[in-house]
Amino acid sequence: MQIDALIQSEMAKQHIPGLSLAIVRQGKVVQATGYGFANLEWQVPATSDTAYQIASVTKQFTATAIMQLAQEGKLDLQQTIDHYLDDTPAAWHTVTVEQLLNHTGGLMRDGTPAYWTKPEEIKQDYSYTQMFQMLAQAPLDFEPGAKMSYSNSGYFLAGLIIERMTQQTLNTFLTAHIFAPLGMTATSVNNLSTIIPHRATGYRWTEQGWQHPAYIGLNHHFANGGLISTVEDLAKWDAALYTERILPQTALRQMWTPATLRDGTATEYGLGWGVTTHEGHRLLGHSGALPGFTTYIGRFVDDGLTVIILTNGADASPAAIAKEVAKVYLA
Numbered sequence: 001m002q003i004d005a006l007i008q009s010e011m012a013k014q015h016i017p018g019l020s021l022a023i024v025r026q027g028k029v030v031q032a033t034g035y036g037f038a039n040l041e042w043q044v045p046a047t048s049d050t051a052y053q054i055a056s057v058t059k060q061f062t063a064t065a066i067m068q069l070a071q072e073g074k075l076d077l078q079q080t081i082d083h084y085l086d087d088t089p090a091a092w093h094t095v096t097v098e099q100l101l102n103h104t105g106g107l108m109r110d111g112t113p114a115y116w117t118k119p120e121e122i123k124q125d126y127s128y129t130q131m132f133q134m135l136a137q138a139p140l141d142f143e144p145g146a147k148m149s150y151s152n153s154g155y156f157l158a159g160l161i162i163e164r165m166t167q168q169t170l171n172t173f174l175t176a177h178i179f180a181p182l183g184m185t186a187t188s189v190n191n192l193s194t195i196i197p198h199r200a201t202g203y204r205w206t207e208q209g210w211q212h213p214a215y216i217g218l219n220h221h222f223a224n225g226g227l228i229s230t231v232e233d234l235a236k237w238d239a240a241l242y243t244e245r246i247l248p249q250t251a252l253r254q255m256w257t258p259a260t261l262r263d264g265t266a267t268e269y270g271l272g273w274g275v276t277t278h279e280g281h282r283l284l285g286h287s288g289a290l291p292g293f294t295t296y297i298g299r300f301v302d303d304g305l306t307v308i309i310l311t312n313g314a315d316a317s318p319a320a321i322a323k324e325v326a327k328v329y330l331a
Helices: 002-014 055-071 090-094 097-101 128-137 152-166 170-182 231-240 249-255 318-330
Strands: 018-025 028-039 204-206 209-211 227-229 274-278 281-290 293-300 305-311
Touching: 002 018, 002 028, 002 318, 018 231, 018 318, 028 231, 055 097, 055 152, 055 170, 055 227, 055 249, 055 281, 055 293, 097 152, 128 152, 152 170, 170 231, 231 293, 231 305, 281 318, 293 318, 305 318
Parallel strands: none
Antiparallel strands: 018 028, 018 305, 204 209, 274 281, 281 293, 293 305
């Protein structure tokens, strides 16, 4: 098949050990396939049921949970976050819940100032309280609403708001309100001590060949990138977005509307979704990357086409592959 040849060619070029693909038309799966290996040591083939860390694709689920709480009147997107979180610094008292979700709140990108500059920092298993305290000590990067700058820290705080307002863990709330209703039985907040069926192992390509990536403290990636899922489950998620099973269409359209900055400039990000066009086709999408995993979901909404790609390769470009796959169908 043309798609198979395309995928296998890109896997060879990009050094991808394993890849799972789902192609969905109007909520119906037309292809769900695995390529390569979910685990190289045991030569376990990747399938459509292989579970990958989906990294920042998590953000759309966190944003959806916030929207559900807003629909129920339990929070207000325009309210500042100090109304929902205790012990917030004065600088946060002008940051709204909505600004956490559209990356215009001014919070630094990641949870600790030394996240990118000190390799040992990413390995730390900080508690949520420690993460919060480190964030609270850091100044805002810019005045809220003045610009857009991608912020995992903002989504970390959004996750804390969900837990505070529901008195449940993020995993419990997401399972009850999204995963279980949609039959997404293979999706959860990642936990290394839990036995997860068909869990993929992450890898990175080096001059010496395949290696395991460095360990990453899981609390760095919570509501901002902590889910594990399969392409089969994400296809169920895509199907639900054509309906009102999870949110009213009015709320979904709000999530898919690009944020506007204070000077009137439109961004290319809504609430948990990138909002762009690709070769004239409206595209709602999101990439994800963690050590050992790269992921992408792209919804060509006016065409009723969704391409989902999950990989266990650290440096792959699944978004680029997904767009090539989409060309075959959009042609």
